[in-house]
Amino acid sequence: MSTxxxxxxxxxxxxxxxxxxxxxxxxTVDHKKLGMMYILYALVFLVIAGIEAMIIRIQLMxxxxxxxxxxxxxxxxxxxGTTMIFFVAMPILFGFANxxxxxxxxxxxxxxxxxxxxxxxxxxLGGFLLYFSFLGGSxxxxxxxxxDVGWWAYAPLTAKAFSPGHSSDYWTIAxxxxxxxxxxxxxxxIATVLxxxxxxxxxxRMPLFVWLNLVMSGMIxxxxxxxxxxxxxxxxxxxxxxxxxxxxAGGSATLWMHFFWIFxxxxxxxxxxxxxxxxxxxxxxxxxxxxxxxxxxxxxxxxIGFVSMSVWAHHMFTIGMNSYANSFFTITSMAVxxxxxxxxFNWLGTMWGGRIRFQTPMLFCVGFLFQFLIAGxxxxxxxCSPFDWQLSSSYxxxxxxxxxxxxxxxxxxxxxxxxxxxxxxxxxLSERLGKWHFWLFVIGFHVTFDVMHIPGILGMPxxxxxxxxxxxxxxxxxxxxxxxxxQAAAILVFVWNLVSSYWKGRLAGNDxxxxxxxxxxxxxxxxxxxxxxxxxxxxRRPLWDLKHPEDPDSRYE
Amino acid sequence: xxxxxxxxxSSTSIFSPTTTPARTIFGLSMFVLAITGFIFCFVAxxxxxxxxxxxxxxxxxxxxxxxxxxxxxxxxxxxxxxVLIVIVLFMATARVIHAVQDAPKPSAALxxxxxxxxxxxxxxxxxLGIVTANEMHIPVSDPAHPTPTFLKLLxxxxxxxxxxxxxxGKTDLIPNRVNQMWIDPARPGIYVGQCAQYCGTQxxxxxxxxxxxxxxxxxxxxxxxxxxxxxDPKVIAGKRVFETTSCINCHAVSGTAADGRFGPDLAHxxxxxxxxxxxxxxxxxxxxxxxxxxxxxxxGSLMPAMKxxxxxxDALTAYLETLR
Numbered sequence: 001m002s003t004x005x006x007x008x009x010x011x012x013x014x015x016x017x018x019x020x021x022x023x024x025x026x027x028t029v030d031h032k033k034l035g036m037m038y039i040l041y042a043l044v045f046l047v048i049a050g051i052e053a054m055i056i057r058i059q060l061m062x063x064x065x066x067x068x069x070x071x072x073x074x075x076x077x078x079x080x081g082t083t084m085i086f087f088v089a090m091p092i093l094f095g096f097a098n099x100x101x102x103x104x105x106x107x108x109x110x111x112x113x114x115x116x117x118x119x120x121x122x123x124x125l126g127g128f129l130l131y132f133s134f135l136g137g138s139x140x141x142x143x144x145x146x147x148d149v150g151w152w153a154y155a156p157l158t159a160k161a162f163s164p165g166h167s168s169d170y171w172t173i174a175x176x177x178x179x180x181x182x183x184x185x186x187x188x189x190i191a192t193v194l195x196x197x198x199x200x201x202x203x204x205r206m207p208l209f210v211w212l213n214l215v216m217s218g219m220i221x222x223x224x225x226x227x228x229x230x231x232x233x234x235x236x237x238x239x240x241x242x243x244x245x246x247x248x249a250g251g252s253a254t255l256w257m258h259f260f261w262i263f264x265x266x267x268x269x270x271x272x273x274x275x276x277x278x279x280x281x282x283x284x285x286x287x288x289x290x291x292x293x294x295x296x297x298x299x300x301x302x303x304i305g306f307v308s309m310s311v312w313a314h315h316m317f318t319i320g321m322n323s324y325a326n327s328f329f330t331i332t333s334m335a336v337x338x339x340x341x342x343x344x345f346n347w348l349g350t351m352w353g354g355r356i357r358f359q360t361p362m363l364f365c366v367g368f369l370f371q372f373l374i375a376g377x378x379x380x381x382x383x384c385s386p387f388d389w390q391l392s393s394s395y396x397x398x399x400x401x402x403x404x405x406x407x408x409x410x411x412x413x414x415x416x417x418x419x420x421x422x423x424x425x426x427x428x429l430s431e432r433l434g435k436w437h438f439w440l441f442v443i444g445f446h447v448t449f450d451v452m453h454i455p456g457i458l459g460m461p462x463x464x465x466x467x468x469x470x471x472x473x474x475x476x477x478x479x480x481x482x483x484x485x486x487q488a489a490a491i492l493v494f495v496w497n498l499v500s501s502y503w504k505g506r507l508a509g510n511d512x513x514x515x516x517x518x519x520x521x522x523x524x525x526x527x528x529x530x531x532x533x534x535x536x537x538x539x540r541r542p543l544w545d546l547k548h549p550e551d552p553d554s555r556y557e
Numbered sequence: 558x559x560x561x562x563x564x565x566x567s568s569t570s571i572f573s574p575t576t577t578p579a580r581t582i583f584g585l586s587m588f589v590l591a592i593t594g595f596i597f598c599f600v601a602x603x604x605x606x607x608x609x610x611x612x613x614x615x616x617x618x619x620x621x622x623x624x625x626x627x628x629x630x631x632x633x634x635x636x637x638x639x640v641l642i643v644i645v646l647f648m649a650t651a652r653v654i655h656a657v658q659d660a661p662k663p664s665a666a667l668x669x670x671x672x673x674x675x676x677x678x679x680x681x682x683x684x685l686g687i688v689t690a691n692e693m694h695i696p697v698s699d700p701a702h703p704t705p706t707f708l709k710l711l712x713x714x715x716x717x718x719x720x721x722x723x724x725x726g727k728t729d730l731i732p733n734r735v736n737q738m739w740i741d742p743a744r745p746g747i748y749v750g751q752c753a754q755y756c757g758t759q760x761x762x763x764x765x766x767x768x769x770x771x772x773x774x775x776x777x778x779x780x781x782x783x784x785x786x787x788x789d790p791k792v793i794a795g796k797r798v799f800e801t802t803s804c805i806n807c808h809a810v811s812g813t814a815a816d817g818r819f820g821p822d823l824a825h826x827x828x829x830x831x832x833x834x835x836x837x838x839x840x841x842x843x844x845x846x847x848x849x850x851x852x853x854x855x856x857g858s859l860m861p862a863m864k865x866x867x868x869x870x871d872a873l874t875a876y877l878e879t880l881r
Contacts (some may be wrong), residue, residue, distance in 0.1 A: 070857050150755045157715050157757065247732035247767050253716060254731060255852045288613070292629035318718060318754075319729045320710075320736035323658040330654070331647045338639045348603055355613030355622050366608060377593040384589050384646065386582045386653045389726020390571040392780055394716060423713060458720040459569025461753040464761035468835075471569050471749075501674040548621075557625060 019318035032527055034120050035099030038423060039428065041124055042092035047495075048131075049083035052076045054488060057481040063469040073465035074148040079130070081151030082171065085267070085546060087127040087407060088177055093274040094123075094185050096416055097213045099424065103519035104207045108529040111191035119184035126178025138555035150463060152264065153234075155245030155256035156473070159239055167413025168258070169238065176231040179224045186220035189213055191411035198518075199536040204298075204557070207517050208291060211298050212277035215305045219266050219273070222309060227263035230256060261312035269308040272404065273301065276343060277411035283347050284361035284418050285515045287354030290541060290553070293346045300339035302345075307336050317385040318392050319432035326385045331400065333383035338378055344369065360434030361513075363523055367442055370446060371407030375400060378453070393463075396456025402449050414441070422512050426524040427505030433497040440490035448483030451476055516541035567748045575748075576698075576727040576740045578657045585653045592646065599750075631741045641748045653678075655725075660739065662707055667695060672710045673717030673730035673752070675823055675859055676759035677834040687782045688822030690808075691834045694768045696775040698741035705741035715757055720748030721767050729754050742769040764835025772801030778828075786824040787879050788858045795876025799867045803861070810880065820860065826880045833858065 236242035539553035720727035805815035
């Protein structure tokens with residue numbers, strides 16, 4: 001890039017053709033631009049998958065509803081789940097990691113900028129392929145349709161006999177392609193963190209954000225590869241006459257389950273670790289204290305990384321494993337609760353004795369802590385395999401993992417948006433709209449997902465397009481749907497805040513939150529290549545040292 | 558339009574167990590709920606206390622609080638206590654897993670083979686030579702002289718899951734795999750549940766009923782089911798329609814040419830209270846609708862619309878209604 005480009009860094013500038021701007025964004029290898037593209041891309045899919053969720057909720061509003069046909073309903077929950085996991089949660093977290101890691105470790109870009117761009121465009125292609133299936137994935141009747149096999153796509157539903165046409169192929173290839181994108185990003189993050197740190201920043205001085213994303217990337221390498229292998233095997237089954245999962249030819253349905261969940265469960269931690277990363281940065285700044293027990297936090301993270309590789313079959317307690325296997329996966333799943341509990345206590349320890357500022361990022365962190373606690377405890381119930389024989393595949397499970405993904409991951413993401421938006425755009429998000437967003441979303445969330453546990457206890461299975469009256473499920477489902485509407489309203493407030501603050505928000509300056517990590521030492525938005533001179537650090541909180549030369553952290557490390 | 562089935566049924570709550578496995582699971586569930594409830598109260602109170610006690614006020618915004626970096630003793634405490642809790646929970650769980658899964662099969666046990674189909678249930682009683690669909694009959698089990706029922710779970714096509722919450726946890730039916738579960742309901746009644754593993758378009762209406770009968774009632778049901786299908790000369794026209802159309806490709810009726818196995822056995826169709834796997838009550842009008850246009854009751858089911866003339870339809874319905 002020429003110096004000229006650096007000078008007019010940023011957004012559609014004055015006096016430039018829009019095609020120049022477009023060209024710049026499409027061909028960019030800058031980690032910040034790619035990060036923002038990941039985030040924008042994910043936000044678009046968040047809205048699409050949110051609309052799918054609303055269709056699901058309207059259909060389930062009362063028993064024997066006919067808002068959509070069973071075929072459409074099955075496509076909606078398949079697309080909702082697949083989109084939210086692979087094309088919302090993963091890319092949005094990659095976006096923040098891409099944007100922030102080089103800034104936090106004092107680097108000028110990721111280790112492999114071209115691989116970074118390539119990974120983004122692979123992920124993008126995956127999402128477009130998945131949605132092209134609505135037009136191109138000919139189904140039973142030759143017209144286009146989307147996959148309807150559920151986001152786990154259990155064999156043999158994906159076999160040619162049960163899934164004619166090409167909708168399952170779009171699902172398979174979309175995930176295969178975006179999986180390669182994820183692996184590329186993971187390699188890039190690992191290389192960046194290990195090789196690009198600025199002078200003085202040894203591993204023990206990295207912000208926890210960076211540590212958590214490092215562990216997350218290691219997990220992606222281990223977890224996404226079996227998924228990719230399984231997708232290739234499924235393609236071999238469907239096109240080359242293989243019989244890995246084709247039960248009518250002696251294939252194994254449980255083999256697919258193992259492949260899928262040995263990806264699927266670590267995937268949960270792949271999503272939750274980066275959100276722990278947000279919380280571990282935001283809670284200390286808004287409590288005005290350093291993170292409590294930094295070495296223990298790092299240790300707990302690595303422990304979660306290892307243990308989460310040995311818990312996958314707790315998704316399969318009902319498939320008839322023997323009592324030893326069920327016991328093994330019970331104890332490993334419960335053991336995950338230990339490092340996770342340590343993390344919650346350490347965040348509490350960070351707040352203890354602090355001076356907590358309740359600005360919007362912190363509000364979302366508090367929501368996260370409260371909801372993640374509940375999600376963890378319902379997780380313990382599900383880890384208890386006999387209890388799971390009753391709860392598995394019921395709405396209790398749906399409520400549990402939405403508690404993790406919405407109550408945990410999404411709340412932490414909102415905190416991250418309010419916290420880093422000023423850095424990315426140079427302008428603050430509106431606090432007033434932020435509070436509206438927070439309270440509406442908290443109310444909507446609890447009305448939806450607290451209540452959703454109960455139909456599960458009352459025997460309502462998931463993935464049913466309608467249900468019988470007289471089972472005590474009607475009123476509960478209506479309340480859940482009302483909650484979903486409130487959440488949708490909150491999302492609209494959020495999107496409006498993002499858009500309007502971009503032009504009208506208060507100017508942020510370099511360091512609006514009085515924070516301590518390196519990204520706040522540069523101007524907002526940061527210039528191309530981030531640092532004019534590479535910084536050197538002497539502690540975990542380089543900006544604290546600068547602001548408090550009389551009492552620097554470096555004295556205690 | 559189809560009338561929904563509305564006879565007095567059990568609840569589907571997992572917290573009203575009626576069998577030994579279900580009660581054992583329920584006991585463990587309450588124990589786990591109590592422990593997690595206690596943890597919740599403890600940690601949530603700490604959080605609330607923290608938020609209230611340490612909220613910053615604008616007056617001291619300029620001052621920073623004491624910078625504390627950690628404490629090994631405290632970290633150790635909140636590591637060891639969760640470890641102990643996990644050990645206790647695991648021990649309690651492992652006992653229940655063993656008690657439910659590894660229970661020996663008494664000689665008085667009844668065997669039922671459950672076969673999941675898209676989107677209905679087939680029940681075969683190998684000891685009794687009975688084949689039926691969607692409504693399973695089993696004897697009540699007296700706790701003094703238990704007569705449990707052992708289910709062998711198979712699938713003809715995709716994955717399904719057998720779940721009647723009051724009778725116990727769910728177990729999947731997976732092609733190329735033999736699974737097993739057992740139940741010993743202590744109370745007679747009709748217990749409802751449904752398929753709990755997504756199996757295709759009509760997963761939602763793959764409903765399940767288990768009739769737990771008193772010993773006399775069960776014996777009477779067995780006797781009736783073991784008889785050959787009724788041959789009533791009054792409905793010979795309907796029987797001819799049945800035997801000369803594609804009905805016989807999928808359905809079986811003993812004593813006729815029909816021996817298909819894709820659909821439910823119809824030899825004693827009228828002994829069942831529902832049709833279409835519980836999607837509609839077994840009435841004359843519903844039967845007729847079901848044959849003429851199955852999508853009106855269960856869109857996406859694998860039963861084809863038979864496209865019969867009105868006269869043939871009436872005759873066929875009349876014939877089916879004699880199959881008691």
